[in-house]
Amino acid sequence: MTEPSGRRERKKAATRQKIADTALRLFLERGYDAVGIRDVAAEADVAVTTVFAHFASKEALVFERDQDFEQRLTRAVTDRPAHEPLIPALHREIQALVRHCTAEGSTPVRRMIEGSPALREYEESMSLRHAHALAAALAADPHLCRSATACRATARFAIDAYALACRADDPGATVDEVFRMIEAAWEATAP
Template identity: 40%
Template sequence: MSEPAGLRERKKDRTRQLLSDTAIEMFLADGFDRVGVADIAAAAEVSKPTLFRYFASKEDLVLHRFADHQGESAGVVRDREAGDTPLQALHRHFRAGLDAHDPVTGLCDHPQVLAFHRLVFDTPSLTARVAEYAAADTEALAGALAEAPGTASGPLAHSLVAAQFIVVRQMLARRNWAELAGGRSVRQVHPEAVAAAELAFSLLSDGASSHGY
Protein backbone atom coordinates (compact mmCIF):
# COMPACT_ATOMS: atom_id res chain seq x y z
CA MET A 1 0.00 0.00 0.00
CA SER A 2 1.46 3.38 -1.01
CA GLU A 3 1.95 6.19 1.48
CA PRO A 4 -0.48 9.13 1.41
CA ALA A 5 0.85 12.05 -0.62
CA GLY A 6 0.93 14.34 2.41
CA LEU A 7 3.08 11.90 4.39
CA ARG A 8 5.51 11.50 1.50
CA GLU A 9 5.89 15.27 1.22
CA ARG A 10 6.52 15.61 4.95
CA LYS A 11 9.21 12.93 4.76
CA LYS A 12 10.82 14.72 1.82
CA ASP A 13 10.75 18.01 3.72
CA ARG A 14 12.41 16.38 6.73
CA THR A 15 15.10 14.82 4.56
CA ARG A 16 15.73 18.11 2.79
CA GLN A 17 16.04 19.94 6.11
CA LEU A 18 18.32 17.23 7.53
CA LEU A 19 20.63 17.44 4.53
CA SER A 20 20.83 21.22 4.66
CA ASP A 21 21.32 21.38 8.43
CA THR A 22 24.00 18.68 8.28
CA ALA A 23 25.82 20.41 5.44
CA ILE A 24 25.80 23.84 7.03
CA GLU A 25 26.98 22.44 10.37
CA MET A 26 29.88 20.71 8.60
CA PHE A 27 30.71 23.77 6.49
CA LEU A 28 30.81 25.99 9.56
CA ALA A 29 33.03 23.53 11.40
CA ASP A 30 35.49 22.64 8.64
CA GLY A 31 35.03 25.17 5.82
CA PHE A 32 32.98 24.97 2.65
CA ASP A 33 35.82 23.84 0.40
CA ARG A 34 37.04 21.12 2.77
CA VAL A 35 33.71 19.28 2.97
CA GLY A 36 32.65 17.10 0.07
CA VAL A 37 29.17 16.13 -0.99
CA ALA A 38 29.98 12.49 -0.21
CA ASP A 39 30.93 13.51 3.35
CA ILE A 40 27.58 15.24 3.81
CA ALA A 41 25.64 12.29 2.42
CA ALA A 42 27.47 9.91 4.73
CA ALA A 43 26.88 12.11 7.78
CA ALA A 44 23.16 12.35 6.93
CA GLU A 45 23.05 8.59 6.25
CA VAL A 46 21.78 8.90 2.70
CA SER A 47 23.37 8.03 -0.64
CA LYS A 48 25.07 10.64 -2.78
CA PRO A 49 22.45 10.24 -5.57
CA THR A 50 19.73 10.80 -2.97
CA LEU A 51 21.37 14.04 -1.88
CA PHE A 52 21.47 15.26 -5.48
CA ARG A 53 17.78 14.51 -5.88
CA TYR A 54 17.16 17.17 -3.24
CA PHE A 55 19.94 19.63 -4.05
CA ALA A 56 21.40 20.09 -7.50
CA SER A 57 24.69 21.48 -6.21
CA LYS A 58 26.79 21.84 -3.09
CA GLU A 59 25.99 25.56 -3.00
CA ASP A 60 22.25 24.84 -2.99
CA LEU A 61 22.65 23.05 0.35
CA VAL A 62 23.39 26.46 1.83
CA LEU A 63 21.52 28.93 -0.30
CA HIS A 64 18.15 27.23 -0.39
CA ARG A 65 17.57 29.23 2.79
CA PHE A 66 17.35 32.29 0.56
CA ALA A 67 14.50 30.70 -1.39
CA ASP A 68 11.90 31.90 1.12
CA HIS A 69 12.83 35.48 0.21
CA GLN A 70 13.02 34.94 -3.54
CA GLY A 71 10.68 37.39 -5.23
CA GLU A 72 9.78 38.97 -1.90
CA SER A 73 10.38 42.55 -3.05
CA ALA A 74 8.15 42.06 -6.08
CA GLY A 75 5.44 40.76 -3.76
CA VAL A 76 5.81 43.78 -1.49
CA VAL A 77 5.25 46.11 -4.46
CA ARG A 78 2.26 44.16 -5.74
CA ASP A 79 0.64 43.92 -2.28
CA ARG A 80 1.37 47.46 -1.13
CA GLU A 81 -1.26 49.56 0.60
CA ALA A 82 -3.39 51.96 -1.39
CA GLY A 83 -1.61 55.30 -1.72
CA ASP A 84 1.87 53.87 -1.19
CA THR A 85 4.46 54.23 -3.91
CA PRO A 86 6.56 51.15 -4.62
CA LEU A 87 9.59 52.59 -2.84
CA GLN A 88 7.53 53.59 0.19
CA ALA A 89 6.27 50.03 0.48
CA LEU A 90 9.78 48.60 0.12
CA HIS A 91 11.12 51.05 2.70
CA ARG A 92 8.39 50.15 5.20
CA HIS A 93 9.03 46.45 4.63
CA PHE A 94 12.77 46.79 5.19
CA ARG A 95 12.22 48.90 8.31
CA ALA A 96 9.85 46.24 9.69
CA GLY A 97 12.58 43.67 9.06
CA LEU A 98 15.06 45.75 11.03
CA ASP A 99 12.64 46.05 13.94
CA ALA A 100 12.02 42.28 13.85
CA HIS A 101 15.78 41.52 13.60
CA ASP A 102 15.10 39.58 10.43
CA PRO A 103 18.35 37.87 9.29
CA VAL A 104 17.78 39.08 5.73
CA THR A 105 18.41 42.66 6.93
CA GLY A 106 21.73 41.65 8.49
CA LEU A 107 20.51 42.90 11.87
CA CYS A 108 20.38 39.58 13.71
CA ASP A 109 23.05 38.67 16.22
CA HIS A 110 22.16 35.04 16.77
CA PRO A 111 25.54 33.26 16.65
CA GLN A 112 24.40 30.78 14.01
CA VAL A 113 23.07 33.58 11.80
CA LEU A 114 26.31 35.54 12.10
CA ALA A 115 28.31 32.42 11.28
CA PHE A 116 26.04 31.59 8.33
CA HIS A 117 26.50 35.04 6.83
CA ARG A 118 30.26 34.83 7.31
CA LEU A 119 30.23 31.48 5.51
CA VAL A 120 28.38 33.02 2.56
CA PHE A 121 30.43 36.21 2.39
CA ASP A 122 33.78 34.40 2.71
CA THR A 123 33.08 31.70 0.09
CA PRO A 124 33.45 32.90 -3.51
CA SER A 125 31.20 30.24 -5.04
CA LEU A 126 28.43 31.08 -2.58
CA THR A 127 28.85 34.80 -3.18
CA ALA A 128 28.55 34.17 -6.91
CA ARG A 129 25.33 32.25 -6.40
CA VAL A 130 23.96 35.06 -4.22
CA ALA A 131 24.56 37.35 -7.18
CA GLU A 132 22.40 35.02 -9.29
CA TYR A 133 19.62 35.26 -6.70
CA ALA A 134 19.96 39.05 -6.76
CA ALA A 135 19.70 39.13 -10.55
CA ALA A 136 16.52 37.06 -10.43
CA ASP A 137 15.10 39.32 -7.71
CA THR A 138 15.93 42.37 -9.81
CA GLU A 139 14.10 40.95 -12.78
CA ALA A 140 11.05 40.04 -10.69
CA LEU A 141 10.97 43.48 -9.05
CA ALA A 142 11.28 45.22 -12.41
CA GLY A 143 8.26 43.25 -13.56
CA ALA A 144 6.26 44.34 -10.52
CA LEU A 145 7.27 47.98 -11.05
CA ALA A 146 6.12 47.74 -14.65
CA GLU A 147 2.65 46.83 -13.38
CA ALA A 148 2.49 49.76 -10.94
CA PRO A 149 0.23 52.59 -12.19
CA GLY A 150 1.96 55.91 -12.72
CA THR A 151 5.53 54.69 -12.95
CA ALA A 152 7.68 55.64 -15.90
CA SER A 153 6.99 53.74 -19.08
CA GLY A 154 9.70 51.58 -20.57
CA PRO A 155 11.53 48.53 -19.23
CA LEU A 156 14.86 50.31 -18.78
CA ALA A 157 13.55 52.62 -16.05
CA HIS A 158 11.92 49.71 -14.20
CA SER A 159 15.11 47.67 -14.39
CA LEU A 160 17.31 50.55 -13.22
CA VAL A 161 15.16 51.29 -10.19
CA ALA A 162 14.89 47.59 -9.32
CA ALA A 163 18.66 47.12 -9.59
CA GLN A 164 19.34 50.15 -7.40
CA PHE A 165 16.99 48.88 -4.71
CA ILE A 166 18.43 45.36 -4.69
CA VAL A 167 21.99 46.69 -4.42
CA VAL A 168 21.02 49.11 -1.66
CA ARG A 169 19.31 46.34 0.30
CA GLN A 170 22.40 44.14 -0.01
CA MET A 171 24.73 46.94 1.08
CA LEU A 172 22.60 47.80 4.10
CA ALA A 173 22.36 44.16 5.17
CA ARG A 174 26.08 43.56 4.81
CA ARG A 175 26.87 46.76 6.72
CA ASN A 176 24.61 45.65 9.56
CA TRP A 177 26.16 42.20 9.65
CA ALA A 178 29.68 43.66 9.70
CA GLU A 179 28.84 45.83 12.70
CA LEU A 180 27.45 42.85 14.60
CA ALA A 181 30.30 40.58 13.54
CA GLY A 182 32.64 43.21 14.99
CA GLY A 183 31.15 42.61 18.42
CA ARG A 184 28.44 45.24 18.71
CA SER A 185 24.93 44.35 19.83
CA VAL A 186 21.66 44.64 17.90
CA ARG A 187 20.53 47.27 20.41
CA GLN A 188 23.58 49.38 19.64
CA VAL A 189 23.40 49.00 15.87
CA HIS A 190 19.62 49.28 15.38
CA PRO A 191 19.40 53.11 15.46
CA GLU A 192 22.27 53.40 13.01
CA ALA A 193 20.71 50.76 10.76
CA VAL A 194 17.43 52.67 10.73
CA ALA A 195 19.23 55.93 9.94
CA ALA A 196 21.20 54.27 7.15
CA ALA A 197 17.99 52.89 5.66
CA GLU A 198 16.38 56.33 5.87
CA LEU A 199 19.34 57.84 4.02
CA ALA A 200 19.39 55.10 1.39
CA PHE A 201 15.70 55.29 0.61
CA SER A 202 15.81 59.08 0.60
CA LEU A 203 18.53 58.96 -2.04
CA LEU A 204 16.57 56.41 -4.03
CA SER A 205 13.27 58.24 -3.85
CA ASP A 206 14.73 61.68 -4.62
CA GLY A 207 16.07 60.32 -7.88
CA ALA A 208 13.09 58.18 -8.77
CA SER A 209 10.15 60.27 -7.54
CA SER A 210 9.96 62.36 -10.69
CA HIS A 211 9.29 59.13 -12.57
CA GLY A 212 6.48 58.00 -10.29
CA TYR A 213 8.38 55.53 -8.13
Template identity: 45%
Template sequence: MTTPSASRRDRKKAATRQAIADAALQLFLEHGYDQVSIRDIADAADVSTATVFKHFSGKEALVFDQDEDREAELVAVVRQRPSGQSVPDALRQHVLDTWPAIAGHPQAAEFTDLVNSTPVLRAYSERMWTRYTDSLSAAIADEFGVEHDNLACAALARFVLDIPALARGRQDRRAAVETVFDILTHGWEPPSRPAAP
Protein backbone atom coordinates in the same frame (compact mmCIF):
# COMPACT_ATOMS: atom_id res chain seq x y z
CA MET B 1 -9.38 13.41 5.09
CA THR B 2 -6.48 13.81 2.64
CA THR B 3 -5.71 17.44 3.58
CA PRO B 4 -4.11 16.72 6.99
CA SER B 5 -1.97 13.96 5.47
CA ALA B 6 -0.83 16.24 2.60
CA SER B 7 -0.10 18.98 5.12
CA ARG B 8 1.90 16.56 7.27
CA ARG B 9 3.82 15.42 4.18
CA ASP B 10 4.61 19.04 3.27
CA ARG B 11 5.81 19.74 6.81
CA LYS B 12 8.00 16.64 6.73
CA LYS B 13 9.50 17.65 3.37
CA ALA B 14 10.18 21.17 4.66
CA ALA B 15 11.78 19.78 7.82
CA THR B 16 13.99 17.43 5.80
CA ARG B 17 15.04 20.25 3.48
CA GLN B 18 15.88 22.48 6.45
CA ALA B 19 17.83 19.71 8.20
CA ILE B 20 19.91 19.17 5.06
CA ALA B 21 20.58 22.90 4.65
CA ASP B 22 21.48 23.28 8.34
CA ALA B 23 23.85 20.30 8.22
CA ALA B 24 25.49 21.63 5.05
CA LEU B 25 26.03 25.11 6.45
CA GLN B 26 27.50 23.74 9.67
CA LEU B 27 29.93 21.54 7.75
CA PHE B 28 30.88 24.35 5.38
CA LEU B 29 31.56 26.71 8.28
CA GLU B 30 33.60 24.10 10.16
CA HIS B 31 35.62 22.61 7.28
CA GLY B 32 35.34 24.97 4.33
CA TYR B 33 33.10 24.67 1.30
CA ASP B 34 35.57 22.81 -0.93
CA GLN B 35 36.42 20.22 1.73
CA VAL B 36 32.80 19.04 2.18
CA SER B 37 31.13 16.58 -0.20
CA ILE B 38 27.47 15.90 -0.86
CA ARG B 39 28.02 12.48 0.80
CA ASP B 40 29.31 14.28 3.95
CA ILE B 41 26.20 16.43 4.01
CA ALA B 42 23.87 13.47 3.45
CA ASP B 43 25.54 11.56 6.29
CA ALA B 44 25.33 14.54 8.65
CA ALA B 45 21.63 15.02 7.85
CA ASP B 46 20.99 11.24 7.99
CA VAL B 47 19.57 11.09 4.46
CA SER B 48 20.68 9.61 1.15
CA THR B 49 22.53 11.64 -1.48
CA ALA B 50 19.48 11.16 -3.71
CA THR B 51 17.38 12.90 -1.05
CA VAL B 52 19.83 15.82 -1.00
CA PHE B 53 19.48 16.20 -4.78
CA LYS B 54 15.70 15.85 -4.52
CA HIS B 55 15.67 19.05 -2.45
CA PHE B 56 18.64 20.98 -3.91
CA SER B 57 19.93 21.42 -7.45
CA GLY B 58 23.57 21.35 -6.38
CA LYS B 59 26.10 22.09 -3.69
CA GLU B 60 25.91 25.88 -4.07
CA ALA B 61 22.13 25.81 -3.62
CA LEU B 62 22.65 24.27 -0.18
CA VAL B 63 24.28 27.50 0.98
CA PHE B 64 21.48 29.67 -0.38
CA ASP B 65 18.63 27.39 0.67
CA GLN B 66 16.03 30.20 0.88
CA ASP B 67 16.94 31.70 -2.48
CA GLU B 68 13.68 30.90 -4.33
CA ASP B 69 11.53 31.96 -1.36
CA ARG B 70 13.29 35.32 -1.12
CA GLU B 71 12.86 35.98 -4.84
CA ALA B 72 9.15 35.10 -4.67
CA GLU B 73 8.71 37.32 -1.58
CA LEU B 74 10.22 40.33 -3.35
CA VAL B 75 7.88 39.94 -6.31
CA ALA B 76 4.88 39.41 -3.99
CA VAL B 77 5.74 42.58 -2.02
CA VAL B 78 5.28 44.60 -5.21
CA ARG B 79 2.30 42.75 -6.65
CA GLN B 80 0.33 42.23 -3.44
CA ARG B 81 0.95 45.53 -1.67
CA PRO B 82 -2.08 47.25 -0.14
CA SER B 83 -4.05 49.61 -2.34
CA GLY B 84 -2.59 53.10 -2.18
CA GLN B 85 0.84 51.98 -0.94
CA SER B 86 3.70 52.99 -3.23
CA VAL B 87 6.17 50.44 -4.52
CA PRO B 88 9.12 52.01 -2.64
CA ASP B 89 7.10 52.11 0.60
CA ALA B 90 6.13 48.44 0.23
CA LEU B 91 9.75 47.49 -0.40
CA ARG B 92 10.92 49.66 2.52
CA GLN B 93 8.55 47.84 4.87
CA HIS B 94 9.67 44.46 3.56
CA VAL B 95 13.36 45.26 4.03
CA LEU B 96 12.72 46.61 7.54
CA ASP B 97 10.63 43.55 8.46
CA THR B 98 13.09 40.96 7.17
CA TRP B 99 16.65 42.20 6.83
CA PRO B 100 17.57 43.22 10.41
CA ALA B 101 16.70 39.70 11.63
CA ILE B 102 18.93 38.15 8.96
CA ALA B 103 21.77 40.61 9.61
CA GLY B 104 21.47 40.01 13.35
CA HIS B 105 21.70 36.22 13.03
CA PRO B 106 24.60 34.85 15.11
CA GLN B 107 26.13 33.18 12.02
CA ALA B 108 25.68 36.16 9.67
CA ALA B 109 29.35 37.21 9.75
CA GLU B 110 30.59 33.62 9.31
CA PHE B 111 28.16 33.10 6.43
CA THR B 112 29.32 36.29 4.71
CA ASP B 113 32.97 35.28 5.16
CA LEU B 114 32.23 31.83 3.73
CA VAL B 115 30.60 33.30 0.61
CA ASN B 116 33.22 36.02 0.10
CA SER B 117 36.15 33.61 0.53
CA THR B 118 34.78 30.92 -1.82
CA PRO B 119 34.92 31.93 -5.52
CA VAL B 120 32.20 29.49 -6.62
CA LEU B 121 29.83 30.79 -3.90
CA ARG B 122 30.65 34.40 -4.68
CA ALA B 123 29.83 33.78 -8.37
CA TYR B 124 26.61 31.94 -7.45
CA SER B 125 25.61 34.81 -5.16
CA GLU B 126 26.21 37.36 -7.92
CA ARG B 127 24.05 35.36 -10.36
CA MET B 128 21.37 35.06 -7.69
CA TRP B 129 21.35 38.85 -7.07
CA THR B 130 21.22 39.51 -10.82
CA ARG B 131 18.21 37.23 -11.06
CA TYR B 132 16.57 39.00 -8.11
CA THR B 133 17.17 42.33 -9.83
CA ASP B 134 15.60 41.06 -13.06
CA SER B 135 12.56 39.57 -11.27
CA LEU B 136 11.97 42.60 -9.04
CA SER B 137 12.49 45.02 -11.93
CA ALA B 138 10.00 43.07 -14.06
CA ALA B 139 7.41 43.10 -11.25
CA ILE B 140 7.83 46.87 -10.82
CA ALA B 141 7.60 47.41 -14.59
CA ASP B 142 4.39 45.35 -14.73
CA GLU B 143 2.84 47.56 -12.06
CA PHE B 144 3.37 50.60 -14.26
CA GLY B 145 2.67 48.97 -17.61
CA VAL B 146 6.14 49.54 -19.04
CA GLU B 147 8.70 47.26 -20.69
CA HIS B 148 10.69 44.93 -18.44
CA ASP B 149 13.97 46.59 -19.46
CA ASN B 150 12.81 50.01 -18.22
CA LEU B 151 15.86 51.69 -16.69
CA ALA B 152 13.97 53.42 -13.86
CA CYS B 153 12.47 50.10 -12.72
CA ALA B 154 15.82 48.31 -12.99
CA ALA B 155 17.57 51.08 -11.03
CA LEU B 156 15.00 50.98 -8.22
CA ALA B 157 15.26 47.17 -8.02
CA ARG B 158 19.06 47.27 -7.98
CA PHE B 159 19.28 49.96 -5.30
CA VAL B 160 16.71 48.23 -3.08
CA LEU B 161 18.67 44.98 -3.29
CA ASP B 162 21.89 46.81 -2.40
CA ILE B 163 20.44 48.43 0.72
CA PRO B 164 21.38 45.57 3.10
CA ALA B 165 25.01 45.77 1.91
CA LEU B 166 25.03 49.57 2.27
CA ALA B 167 23.58 49.38 5.79
CA ARG B 168 25.76 46.49 6.97
CA GLY B 169 28.21 47.54 9.63
CA ARG B 170 26.31 50.71 10.52
CA GLN B 171 25.65 51.21 14.21
CA ASP B 172 21.91 51.74 13.60
CA ARG B 173 21.08 49.48 10.64
CA ARG B 174 17.40 50.35 10.74
CA ALA B 175 18.16 54.08 10.48
CA ALA B 176 20.55 53.34 7.61
CA VAL B 177 17.83 51.46 5.73
CA GLU B 178 15.42 54.36 6.30
CA THR B 179 18.03 56.87 5.07
CA VAL B 180 18.63 55.01 1.81
CA PHE B 181 14.90 54.62 1.17
CA ASP B 182 14.43 58.35 1.86
CA ILE B 183 17.03 59.08 -0.81
CA LEU B 184 15.27 56.73 -3.24
CA THR B 185 11.90 58.28 -2.50
CA HIS B 186 12.77 61.98 -2.21
CA GLY B 187 16.05 62.30 -4.09
CA TRP B 188 19.61 62.89 -2.98
CA GLU B 189 20.60 66.04 -1.16
CA PRO B 190 24.12 67.06 -0.14
CA PRO B 191 24.84 66.16 3.47
CA SER B 192 25.12 69.11 5.81
CA ARG B 193 28.29 69.73 7.79
CA PRO B 194 28.09 69.39 11.54
CA ALA B 195 27.76 72.75 13.27
CA ALA B 196 31.02 74.16 14.61
CA PRO B 197 31.30 74.06 18.43
Protein backbone atom coordinates in the same frame (compact mmCIF):
# COMPACT_ATOMS: atom_id res chain seq x y z
CA MET C 1 4.57 26.62 5.32
CA THR C 2 1.82 24.32 3.97
CA GLU C 3 1.57 21.09 5.97
CA PRO C 4 2.31 18.14 3.70
CA SER C 5 -0.59 15.69 3.89
CA GLY C 6 0.69 12.37 2.63
CA ARG C 7 3.36 10.26 4.26
CA ARG C 8 5.45 10.43 1.13
CA GLU C 9 5.60 14.19 1.09
CA ARG C 10 6.37 14.26 4.79
CA LYS C 11 9.26 11.87 4.37
CA LYS C 12 10.57 13.84 1.44
CA ALA C 13 10.45 17.07 3.40
CA ALA C 14 12.19 15.36 6.31
CA THR C 15 14.98 14.11 4.05
CA ARG C 16 15.43 17.56 2.59
CA GLN C 17 15.56 19.13 6.01
CA LYS C 18 18.02 16.57 7.31
CA ILE C 19 20.34 17.23 4.38
CA ALA C 20 20.14 20.99 4.83
CA ASP C 21 20.70 20.80 8.59
CA THR C 22 23.60 18.39 8.26
CA ALA C 23 25.21 20.49 5.56
CA LEU C 24 24.97 23.75 7.47
CA ARG C 25 26.32 22.12 10.61
CA LEU C 26 29.30 20.60 8.83
CA PHE C 27 30.01 23.83 6.92
CA LEU C 28 30.06 25.84 10.14
CA GLU C 29 32.11 23.22 11.98
CA ARG C 30 34.82 22.64 9.39
CA GLY C 31 34.47 25.43 6.85
CA TYR C 32 32.60 25.44 3.57
CA ASP C 33 35.53 24.47 1.37
CA ALA C 34 36.69 21.71 3.70
CA VAL C 35 33.39 19.83 3.43
CA GLY C 36 32.61 17.89 0.29
CA ILE C 37 29.24 16.90 -1.03
CA ARG C 38 30.22 13.30 -0.36
CA ASP C 39 30.79 14.19 3.30
CA VAL C 40 27.39 15.82 3.57
CA ALA C 41 25.69 12.87 1.94
CA ALA C 42 27.46 10.36 4.19
CA GLU C 43 26.71 12.29 7.37
CA ALA C 44 23.06 12.75 6.39
CA ASP C 45 22.95 9.07 5.45
CA VAL C 46 21.70 9.57 1.91
CA ALA C 47 23.19 9.06 -1.53
CA VAL C 48 25.01 11.87 -3.29
CA THR C 49 22.38 11.79 -6.01
CA THR C 50 19.71 12.39 -3.40
CA VAL C 51 21.43 15.57 -2.29
CA PHE C 52 21.27 16.87 -5.82
CA ALA C 53 17.68 15.75 -6.17
CA HIS C 54 16.80 18.25 -3.43
CA PHE C 55 19.34 21.01 -4.03
CA ALA C 56 20.57 22.28 -7.36
CA SER C 57 24.13 22.85 -6.18
CA LYS C 58 26.40 22.82 -3.18
CA GLU C 59 25.90 26.55 -2.74
CA ALA C 60 22.13 26.14 -2.68
CA LEU C 61 22.52 24.16 0.54
CA VAL C 62 23.55 27.36 2.28
CA PHE C 63 20.72 29.53 1.01
CA GLU C 64 18.00 27.02 1.68
CA ARG C 65 15.95 29.39 3.84
CA ASP C 66 15.95 32.35 1.50
CA GLN C 67 13.39 31.05 -0.95
CA ASP C 68 10.68 33.48 0.00
CA PHE C 69 12.91 36.51 -0.45
CA GLU C 70 11.69 37.09 -3.97
CA GLN C 71 8.07 36.55 -3.02
CA ARG C 72 8.29 38.97 -0.11
CA LEU C 73 9.79 41.61 -2.34
CA THR C 74 7.25 41.38 -5.10
CA ARG C 75 4.36 41.15 -2.65
CA ALA C 76 5.56 44.28 -0.89
CA VAL C 77 4.84 45.95 -4.20
CA THR C 78 1.72 44.18 -5.40
CA ASP C 79 -0.04 43.83 -2.04
CA ARG C 80 0.58 47.30 -0.70
CA PRO C 81 -2.49 49.37 0.25
CA ALA C 82 -4.12 51.11 -2.67
CA HIS C 83 -2.63 54.51 -3.40
CA GLU C 84 0.32 53.93 -1.08
CA PRO C 85 3.40 55.27 -2.80
CA LEU C 86 5.85 52.67 -4.03
CA ILE C 87 9.13 53.70 -2.47
CA PRO C 88 8.09 53.71 1.20
CA ALA C 89 6.57 50.25 0.82
CA LEU C 90 9.75 48.97 -0.78
CA HIS C 91 11.85 50.73 1.83
CA ARG C 92 9.95 49.08 4.65
CA GLU C 93 10.26 45.60 3.19
CA ILE C 94 13.97 45.89 2.44
CA GLN C 95 14.50 47.15 5.96
CA ALA C 96 12.76 44.05 7.30
CA LEU C 97 14.74 41.73 5.03
CA VAL C 98 18.00 43.32 6.12
CA ARG C 99 17.08 42.90 9.77
CA HIS C 100 16.37 39.26 9.08
CA CYS C 101 19.72 38.78 7.40
CA THR C 102 21.72 40.61 10.06
CA ALA C 103 19.90 39.05 13.01
CA GLU C 104 21.79 37.55 15.92
CA GLY C 105 22.07 33.94 14.80
CA SER C 106 22.94 34.81 11.20
CA THR C 107 26.42 36.16 11.90
CA PRO C 108 28.41 32.91 11.45
CA VAL C 109 26.54 32.15 8.25
CA ARG C 110 27.26 35.61 6.90
CA ARG C 111 30.92 35.26 7.76
CA MET C 112 31.00 31.95 5.96
CA ILE C 113 29.39 33.44 2.87
CA GLU C 114 31.77 36.40 2.81
CA GLY C 115 34.66 33.99 3.20
CA SER C 116 33.88 31.94 0.12
CA PRO C 117 34.05 33.39 -3.39
CA ALA C 118 31.73 30.67 -4.67
CA LEU C 119 29.06 31.60 -2.15
CA ARG C 120 29.43 35.32 -2.80
CA GLU C 121 29.03 34.73 -6.51
CA TYR C 122 26.00 32.55 -5.98
CA GLU C 123 24.35 35.14 -3.74
CA GLU C 124 25.00 37.80 -6.31
CA SER C 125 23.37 35.77 -9.04
CA MET C 126 20.36 35.22 -6.79
CA SER C 127 20.16 38.97 -6.38
CA LEU C 128 20.02 39.36 -10.13
CA ARG C 129 17.03 37.04 -10.30
CA HIS C 130 15.33 38.95 -7.52
CA ALA C 131 15.93 42.22 -9.35
CA HIS C 132 14.36 40.76 -12.47
CA ALA C 133 11.28 39.65 -10.57
CA LEU C 134 10.97 42.97 -8.82
CA ALA C 135 11.32 44.85 -12.09
CA ALA C 136 8.52 42.76 -13.55
CA ALA C 137 6.31 43.54 -10.57
CA LEU C 138 6.99 47.26 -10.96
CA ALA C 139 6.28 47.18 -14.67
CA ALA C 140 2.99 45.40 -14.03
CA ASP C 141 1.70 47.88 -11.48
CA PRO C 142 -1.06 49.99 -13.07
CA HIS C 143 -0.47 52.88 -10.67
CA LEU C 144 3.13 53.36 -11.74
CA CYS C 145 3.34 54.76 -15.23
CA ARG C 146 7.06 54.47 -15.72
CA SER C 147 9.27 53.22 -18.50
CA ALA C 148 10.64 49.69 -18.45
CA THR C 149 14.10 51.14 -17.96
CA ALA C 150 13.00 53.11 -14.91
CA CYS C 151 11.44 49.98 -13.41
CA ARG C 152 14.50 47.88 -14.07
CA ALA C 153 16.86 50.48 -12.68
CA THR C 154 14.78 51.02 -9.55
CA ALA C 155 14.62 47.29 -8.95
CA ARG C 156 18.38 46.98 -9.16
CA PHE C 157 18.88 49.99 -6.92
CA ALA C 158 16.66 48.41 -4.28
CA ILE C 159 18.62 45.17 -4.44
CA ASP C 160 21.81 47.21 -4.18
CA ALA C 161 20.46 48.78 -1.01
CA TYR C 162 19.90 45.34 0.46
CA ALA C 163 23.34 44.07 -0.54
CA LEU C 164 25.13 47.13 0.79
CA ALA C 165 23.21 47.13 4.05
CA CYS C 166 23.88 43.46 4.77
CA ARG C 167 27.60 44.20 4.76
CA ALA C 168 27.50 47.62 6.40
CA ASP C 169 28.41 48.54 9.96
CA ASP C 170 25.00 50.08 10.54
CA PRO C 171 22.58 48.19 8.31
CA GLY C 172 19.49 50.16 9.27
CA ALA C 173 21.05 53.54 8.60
CA THR C 174 22.47 52.31 5.34
CA VAL C 175 19.07 51.23 4.07
CA ASP C 176 17.65 54.62 5.02
CA GLU C 177 20.40 56.55 3.33
CA VAL C 178 20.32 54.56 0.09
CA PHE C 179 16.55 54.83 -0.01
CA ARG C 180 16.77 58.60 0.20
CA MET C 181 18.78 58.33 -3.00
CA ILE C 182 16.34 55.88 -4.57
CA GLU C 183 13.42 58.12 -3.73
CA ALA C 184 15.09 61.01 -5.56
CA ALA C 185 15.95 58.79 -8.51
CA TRP C 186 12.40 57.52 -8.73
CA GLU C 187 10.92 61.01 -8.57
CA ALA C 188 13.21 62.06 -11.39
CA THR C 189 11.44 59.57 -13.65
CA ALA C 190 7.94 60.89 -13.02
CA PRO C 191 6.12 61.29 -16.31
